[in-house]
Each structure stands twice: as structure tokens, then as C-alpha cells.
Amino acid sequence: MQALKFNSFICLRWSSQRLTSPIPVRLVALALVSQALPAAAAVKPESGFGLPHDVSQNGHLIDWLMNITHVFNIILFVIMCAWMAIAVVKHNRNYPAHYDHGSSKHSVTVALAISAVIFFIVDGNLFVNAISDLDKEFWNFDKVAADPKTVRLEINAHQWAWDARYAGPDGKFNTEDDIVTWNDIKVPLGTPIYVQLTATDVIHSFYLPNLRVKMDAVPGQINRMWFQAKELGEYDIGCAQHCGTHHYKMKAQLTVLPVDQYNQWQQLMSKNAQRGYDPDDKTAHWGWEWKEVY
């Protein structure tokens, strides 16, 4: 076990690949592939214009809000363009200009009324829905904390990789049964995943395009976010904040597993983690004590 000393992250990954045999055949195949190829080979590409495939339990709220705003915006923009086109064509240099300062009470009232109507419909819709979406879903951490199924995850971002830490069977972080992965986050289907994240060096941003959420990983501060996947499969995790030369390669893979497969994977990984645990390897113990409430 001498080899474990120089870099625990790599060793844990190595052991995960060796110990996959009891996991069902599909996963074995995956693990074998991931030995030979970069992990992203398993992610399915998107096609066409528009949003990436939504696999989240609540992302449709964001999609709906964007799409309804598209409708309002297209209406407003078409009106503006038509207005300009008609004016320059019809009211051209041969048209006698209408002398009007537009400052009569009537003109001002009309202008203010149009602005108010647009504001209350378009901005009002955005505001009301955004507040409700945040309070009920995206920033509703009470709901996630109260759910007994919730999986907690600590993420440490650094140039240019994502380290993820699962608490293991004891439910406590920074202990010897913690599972630590590198650019590889596995989560159970239909389960809230409560993430707390920080960074070691510079600011990164944890971005799940297929789940419509992101959160900055900031050195010296622990941020939080949560998501819940509703479809099995493999998805890209990206870095959204410029973080240096290889920002474009700071990519990880999110794998959504059926709950029982996830549990099996957890058991194996945790056993392995305990075997490979080295109390002297300080850099491996980057986790922190989980705080539920801020």
C-alpha cells in the first residue's frame, strides 16, 4: 500500500476500476471502456438548435420561463421592427412631418401606460415565476435537507478537475470511509443531490447543462446547490468560469444510476476507500464537516 501515498485521488480511481466486477455487466463494460477512452465517450451528443436535453426534475420550470419570455420578446421585437419599417417607408422625405413635441398630457400618459403594461406583463411574469421557482425549488434547501433520501456531496474544484466526496456509510465527511472520485460523479436516479462546493486555487463554476443549474466554486467559501435527475444516463459536467489555460478541459461526467446500482457502487467504493485510507496523507482530507443550515 506504499503507492497510495503520492496521490490518493488517482489511487482511489484505480481501485474503483479493479473492483467493479460484482456490479452488473453493463457497468463493467462501462468501466472497461473508461479505462481505454476518456470518460466523455459515454455521453450522448445533442442535436439541433435549442436547449440541451432536460433530465432534471425541475429544469422544465426554467425552460418554460425562457420560452414564454421568448414569445413576449418576439412580439415586442416584431412590433418595433414593423414600426420602424413602416415609418421609414411611409413617412419618408416626401411626407410632411407632423409637428409634435410629444409632451402633452395625453402623449405622456400613453407612453407611461405602454411602458407599465409591458413591464407588468413581461418583467412581472419573470419576477413572480423566478421568485416562486427559487423558493420552491432551486434555492429551497430546507426541502432537500429534510428529505431522508437526499445524497450529500462535497466538491472541491481545482485547476483543472472536479474532486467529489461522498460521506460513506457513517454519514460523516472527512472520515476514513469517505468515497472520493475524480471528474466522475455518480448519483442515484430521482434522488435530491445536495452539493456543497469550494475551490482550492481560483474560482470555478460547477455547471450541469442538462439539469439547468450552476454554482460558483469559490476559494475560501462553501457554496451550495442541489439537483435531482429523472433520467438514467451519462451527462457532461462543465466549468463555466474562466479558470486558466485549461479551463476548456475542466470537464467531468455525471452518471445517473438506478438506486440499487448506486448503492452497490457506494458499498464497494467505501470498502475500498477504507483499505486505502492513509491518515498521514493530509492533502487527501480536504473535506469539511457538513453544515445543514447556513
Next chain:
Amino acid sequence: MDHAAHPVDVHPEPTTFIRKYIFSTDHKVIAKQFLFAGLVFLAVGGALAMMIRWQWAYPGTRVPVFGMFLHRSGGIITPATYQSIFTMHGLIMIFFAITPILIGCFGNFTIPLMIGAQDMAFPKLNMLSFWTFVLSLILITASFFVQLGTAAAGWTTYAPLSTNIGTPGLGQTLVVAAIFVTGAATIMGAINYVTTVIRLRAPGMTYMRMPLTVWGLWLTAILNVLFVPVLGAAALLLTLDRAFGTQFFIAGAAAVKGGGDPILFQHLFWIFGHPEVYILILPAWGIISDVIPFFARKPAYWYKGSVLAMVAITILSAVVYGHHMFVTGMNPLLGKGFMVLTLIISVPAEILFLNWLHTIWKGSNRLTSPMLFALGTVFVFGLGGLTGLYLGTIATDLYLHDTMWVVGHFHLTMAAAAFLGSFCGIYFWFPKMFGRQMHEGLAKAHFWTSAIFITLVFCGQLLAGFAGQQRRLYDPYQYTFLKHLLPLNQWTSYFAFALGFSQFLFVINFIRSLAVGEKAERNPWQIGTLEWTLCPSPPEHYNYSPIPTVYRGPHEFNNPELNKALGRDWVGQAEQLPPAMAPASAKPAAGGAKS
């Protein structure tokens, strides 16, 4: 109004070449100096943009033409070079192209001329402002030639990436110093503009008779005076972190002990940075708010409403900066507060749009080149404004934050609108600045190519962002979910190259017109503001002697009674009409308070 007529100390006109053209205190000469410097750096920033577009269309392949600057890597853009390219593209365009053209050039040229002053309030400070700006140009140019290359932390210069942890080397330090120095130059200019507008308006030039150009530039100057010092503070603290081992912005395992706060830098940066986007667009709004009525041959619709809307936006711009930081882990309540304030900006923006649209409605619209550029500005700013709604709202920003959607949005507002607005001003004032006419056909060709391609480029970016593409990726196709965007990004790049090439229409026109353009008459556009009615083209030293008296607002067109009496559709701001000819109708024109 006693003080308003106060003339500047009249020195004799300089005769030596150096005092006349190099170290000049004449606001008109300084304006031209800013214009030339700005245009040169606009070309540099544009060239950098073309390199970014090449990289996204043909990742990792040899760059044509500009490849010669990349001889160390055999003409290809490396990841390290790439981050310098997009960083310097942003910084150069914002601080060394748009700022000198819109604020340095038009601020200097139009403010004294349009308010009836002989020069700026502090002509020597004005000269110092330009030469301080030149110092920052030297610093920024030098940064390209030092070891490890120039700055690479993005134009936002977020710490700790911008500290030695992320970008070691002299280049980033020189660039941070250049930002500090150019900030000092901006503040000197801004103090001058603010004071000049308050103190040196000609008699009768009340605030509500000022051209909207002057309003836009004045509000910009006020924002500059208030918020550029904050940027200066951030740049100074960052310099200390880089050069003297302090840890204001360094935290995490990278910090040896204790630790500062990376988010503090973002607060400082965006307290400046959000007003900055209005600093860049307010002058363009002002210019087009004047140019549209000038060529619609109609009074500006609800002049006072436009002024109030610009004032409201100026105030709001100072309290919405938090929308840049929704995903930094900001307190949810604070985030929601910033969201409300951000959305409120829609109201004054809608008033401005309605006023522009009402002005051209039932006008006698002449599609001259300045008018086309003004309407083009309205078009792209409309797109830019509407796409900003998604980013001011936290829920949708969770997905779109730091994607190409943001890039498309702020390019439509800050880049496309400021770009078209700048050219609106250049084509409009060129005859007055240089005494020659530009070629109208080339100008119109320049408009149509620029407006169409710039819209296509930034809409391509919006589409890529909607599909999820993050900003600032050297090779977006590393991500499986972005692989299918290669054709889209290639088309966007082709449009960008077409946009780049079409700028030669301007270069040719500009040089041709400077050299052999037709001599401009005093008032080729037939409008009533002071510089066109009272000054020859170009104006004489000290502009006005004696200082004129102003009787009405700047957009008095097609007043039925005056049309009959004068036989033309416009009347000068300082034109004194015999009492018999100036009935009650002359009065409402003063600020357009009533109609």
C-alpha cells in the same frame, strides 16, 4: 444664468506645430487625438476578435494572416495564447476603443460646441487626460512583449485567477497598471465634462435646452467620476496582491495563511462594472436621440421623458450590479433585491425606445448615413435589451450565466450598439470636425454590411449560449453536448470575418475623405444646434466669439408658423426672430415642456 456666460481665459491661438497638434489644449484637437487612438485600437481589438472566431471555427489550426504573430507556436493559437487573446480583446475594446471614441472624442468635440462654450472648463487638464491615456496605451502595448505574455485572466480580471496564483508574469501586472492609469485619464476627462456642462453653458442654454448628446455625455461623466475610482481601488489592491504579497483577494488552499476574499474583488469590480456598461451606452443613446429627430425633421418626441429616462437609468445603474453575481453564492434575499432593481430598468428603457419610435412616426425621414446608423443602433439595442431580461432574472440566469448567451447579450448592447452609435457620430460630425464631407455611398454600404453582419454574429452567439456553450472555451467541442455546435459557430465566424472585411469600407472612406473629400459647408445637414449654425466647418479656435445666446431647444423642426416665415424647416437654437415672427410657438420649443 450669470455664471453660465463666463468665458475661459483667452490665450492667443498657438502657432507652433507641437502646441497646435501634439500638446494642444484645444478640445477639438484633443477630440481628434482620441478619435485616431480609438480607431487604431478598435482595429487591434477587432483583429483579436477575428482570431477568437477562427479558433472556434477551426480549432487548433494555423491562423491565416495573423498567424505571423504566433510564430512561436507555428501559427496556431495555443490555449495559453487564446486566453490572452480574449482577455485583451475585451479590455482593448472597452477601455481603449469605445471609451476614447464615444467619450474621449465625442465628449471633447461636442460638449463645448453644443453648449456654446469656447473650450473645456480646464483645457490643460484635458490635455493631461489625453497624455495620461497615451501612457496607458504604452503600458498595454508593452504587455504584449514581456515574458509569459500579456494578461490572461479575462477582461473581468477576477481574483484569484488574476493574482500570481493564476497568471504569473509581468504582462498581467502591466495590464492592471494600464487599467489604473486609463482610469485616472478617464476621471480627469470626466471632471472636465461635468464642470463644463455646469459652468460654461451659454446664456439661455438651460438644462432642458441641451442637446440629448450632451445629456448622455454629461451623465456618463457623472458615472465616471463616481465609479471609476472604485475600479482604481480594485486595480490598486490587485497590484498589491500581485507585486507586494498582500492577500486581499486570495483565499483557499492557495493562500499560505488566513486569506482574503475573492468575492470582494467582484463587488468592487461590478460596482464599477455595471455603471460602466451604461457609461459606454449613454453617449450612444444621447447621439442617436439627437440624430433621429434631426433626420426625421421632427422635434424629439417627449424630450423631457428621454432626459428623465436617462437620469433614471444612470441612478439605477449604480444599484443593480449584483446581477453579475447571482451564482457566486450571494445571499438569496440580496439576489432577489438585485433582480427587482434590474428588472425596473426596463421602464426607462421602454420610455427611450417609445420616444425614438414616436419621433420617426409621421416624420419626414431622411435615410442619410447617420440616420441609418442611429436606427441600426435602436435595432441592435432592442435585441440586446430583450435578451438581457433572461440574465436579470435569477432562475433563468442559473442556466444562462457565463454562457455565450451572456456574450451575445452584452455584445449586442455594449459592442453592436456602441459600435453603430460611434459610427453614427463619426459620419454625423465628420464634416464639422475635418471640414470635409464623407462619401455617402460608401457610408451607406458600410452601414448595411456592418449592421447585418454584426446582428448575425451576435445572434449566432446567443444561439450557442442557449444550447449551453460556456464562455471562453478554447475548444468548445471537448464537450460532447457542444459537439453539434461546430457548424453554427463556423457560420458565426464567417459572418464575423465578413464584418471585419466590411470595415475597410470605412477605412477607405475615412482616409479618402480626410485627403480629398468635398469641402463641407457650414450646415450640410440643415439643423439648428449651435455648432452647425454658428461655426464654420471646421470651427475656429475658441469656437464662439462672442458667446451666443440661446432661445430654444435643439430639435425645432417643421414648426408650421416658422416654416412659413423662414422658408425652411429648421430654426437655429441661437436664432433671434423678430417679435412679429416669433409667436407663442417659439416658447414651447424651449425644452419642449408643453406642446
